Amino acid sequence: EVQLVESGGGLVQPGRSLRLSCAASGFTFDDYAMHWVRQAPGKGLEWVSGISWTSGNIDYAGSVKGRFTISRDNARNSLYLQMSRLRDEDSALYFCVREMAYGYHAFDLWGRGTVVTVSS
């Protein structure tokens, strides 16, 4: 089955760190760029970060640049998001997302998400 499964979310205090993981299965992981998209409770979607299949191109939203680090391990079919200096406004459901092939820059496969709550 083609799927993405996130893990690593939880309750964390402001200023602390957390690492999210995403396990991919059912497709050739290293054929695709991958991303993290988040959704605060009751709010819309916000793109967080993306990484190319070779890890040669990495981008971040301005709101997380310098605090979050995206990475991938193609041998393990896994995507990661290291989150540091967390803020209250980082509280959200974090989705692992696959970017579709052929350069259309749309997201064709989503995980169910992992919840991050930043609170003291």
Place this chain on the structure above:
Amino acid sequence: EIVLTQSPGTLSLSPGERGTLSCRASQSVISSYLAWYQQKPGQAPRLLMYATSSRAAGIPDRFSGSGSGTDFTLTISRLEPEDFGVYYCQQYGSTSAFSFGQGTKLEIK
């Protein structure tokens, strides 16, 4: 950064009616890089349309997309009860950044 503004905020329609959702960009968007998603409560978003007017796999042909430049439209020709949810447009820009609109909530009467 390109800002996408969707309208209306909420759309209430009956089954069988036609639904028209708008997405307006603060700067010109490359048509190949404009997509639409549907999200139902408690679920992840689902890709509906990519490259403005191409339907994603498994999407019924009552969904269609159009537009260019700064104005894009998602049309649902004959609404079905299962079409309720929140619809988001999304673009990819020259600064390698992605952005989403704030969403349109489609309510089925």
